[in-house]
Amino acid sequence: MTTTTRIRHSGTALAHAASATTWRKSLSLRPADAVFVPAMKVGIAASAVLVVGGLTGQQHLVGLATLGALVSAFGRYQPYGRLARQLAVVAASLLIATCAGALMGSAGVELWMQIALLSLIAGVASHIFHAFKITGPGAVILVFAASAGAGTAHSFTDIGPVLLAVFIGAAVGWLIALAPVLFFPMGPARLATARAIGAVLRWGEIGQSTIQETELRQAALLAVGTAHDSVAISASSPVPGKKRATALAHRAHALKALLAEASIVLLNEPQTAARLDGLARHEAALRKVRGRPTATALPEAPPAPARPRMFPTARIALLSKDSFSQALRMAAASALAGWAAVVLGLEHPLWASMGAVAAMQGLNYSITVQRSIQRLVGNVLGAVLALVLLSMPLGFWPAVVIVIVFVVLAELLVMTNYTLTTIVVTPMALIMTGLGTQLAPTAAFARVGDTLVGVVIGVLVAALSISISDRHHLVARRELHGQGEFHGLP
Structure with a gap:
């Protein structure tokens, strides 16, 4: 230069x-x-x-x-x-x-x-x-x-x-x-999942190959990855009692399944209005304190991606x-x-x-x-x-x-x-x-x-x-x- x-x-x-x-x-x-x-x-x-x-x-x-x-x-x-x-x-x-x-x-x-x-x-x-x-x-x-x-x-x-x-x-x-x-251990994960679904919905509304569509797709992919990370960390939080631990695992599984659904939407075109409407209902439910996903059947949650550990990642970033x-x-x-x-x-x-x-x-x-x-x-x-x-x-x-x-x-x-x-x-x-x-x-x-x-x-x-x-x-x-x-x- x-x-x-x-x-x-x-x-x-x-x-x-x-x-x-x-x-x-x-x-x-x-x-x-x-x-x-x-x-x-x-x-x-x-x-x-x-x-x-x-x-x-x-x-x-x-x-x-x-x-x-x-x-x-x-x-x-x-x-x-x-x-x-x-x-x-x-x-x-x-x-x-x-x-x-x-x-x-x-x-x-x-x-x-x-x-x-x-x-x-x-x-x-x-x-x-x-x-x-x-x-x-x-x-x-x-x-x-x-x-x-x-x-x-x-x-x-x-x-x-x-x-x-x-x-x-x-x-x-x-x-x-x-x-x-102590009361809402999955709160941040629910919000991250809702935001990821919202990002997918914004991309789905474009429906054509434009610069904006490409950027919204990238933003949606990033949001889905962030949500996966949040769910994985939240699911590993220690909670007292076997009953609470089981409930936490079930909630984490439901969020992973919703993220799998969002990923399917991102990877398959064209999108149907019914599929996008279903995601919109999930987003609305997740933004409520005690809302539940409204679908009766969700895709099987895939294995969670490997979660980067905080301190080793920070050690690399310090360089x-x-x-x-x-x-x-x-x-x-x-x-x-x-x-x-x-x-x-x-x-x-x-x-x-x-x-x-x-x-x-x-x-x-x-x-x-x-x-x-x-x-x-x-x-x-x-x-x-x-x-x-x-x-x-x-x-x-x-x-x-x-x-x-x-x-x-x-x-x-x-x-x-x-x-x-x-x-x-x-x-x-x-x-x-x-x-x-x-x-x-x-x-x-x-x-x-x-x-x-x-x-x-x-x-x-x-x-x-x-x-x-x-x-x-x-x-x-x-x-x-x-x-x-x-x-x-x-």
Whole structure:
């Protein structure tokens, strides 16, 4: 690849970031399903640590405990056997990041060095989360926790209580996230199967050889494979009692049979309306809490495909050159944003680092730009809301109620649009940071300034380091101008 080609490709990427159509698309809403239960789990976990912390007189530590409880926001829709291990990785990472921040705060490490070390933590966390396929808020939570640790621990004797608060919060979040396994052990597998059937139905509605039909078929095949994996993991979950184990095996067999039916539909054309209608009835039943498949006879479930083991797979992914490169880009963007905020004299440079990390969590350049726009717009609107709230003489318990409401709203909105999520996350983060010590209303304006620096530098780093094979933003532009179709962007 020549230097001229690299410069031209980066220039096109920057032009995409400034396009009006890109901004309009970033503010569009997406349909979302199955958002209530994940939101309630995060809300319950946050409520538990906030209320108990307040009643025990630990108001200065409940913010850190709430950050720990946010482990429950990771890995939504994963089968419980995998979720338990993923959340353990998140909790350990959160404790390490908080400990690093607390050590720096206690030792009085200079701000520029704190920014460098926290940016390194963000890059490493991104690499680890990618290897373990951990979805959710991402590395930005670790930067938040590390900065909170640095701001709370002013001496080495403070480190123990800080880590204990995060540990307790993470333990509560882990338990709440996994609690439904006692009542609905096949819940994630049912949802994955329903989504796989839905993907097959969307493909079946096309009925002709087009680019869209090919992409929908690939999406359906991927969804069926994901559902098989979820069913296999859920079926292997240990349950007490022979009767429950037998019932679990029967439910797993029924889901495998439905996936076999969906695979038959995918592999045989043309499709009949009766066959598709039958699948639609299955999907509707699976999306109900206690719904059952409506067919009287299902095809024999084939042997489940070999299930990849989490840690060996992650070990291979840790050697991925692409993931390692993305981690370096994130760390660089985070450090540059934080240092730029210091040079500009901004009050909270680590917020700029968090803005860059949040932007760089996109899977490709187009998504990075979308997240940057969404975070900036959401922070501006959220800062207005935060300004109003911080201007009020909020006591501890009213602030707790507001934080809980915003936590639940953020989880309900995150799958629809990141802008809406950021609108409620901004005041939530500010109020949570100031629990026990009221923040000044000017903190809302500081948040906007630091976020602007973070997202601008994040986009610049992403554009200058963009892979020549990353052309998602070019395809998106063609779609917007009617020159082609593309349906792969979230």
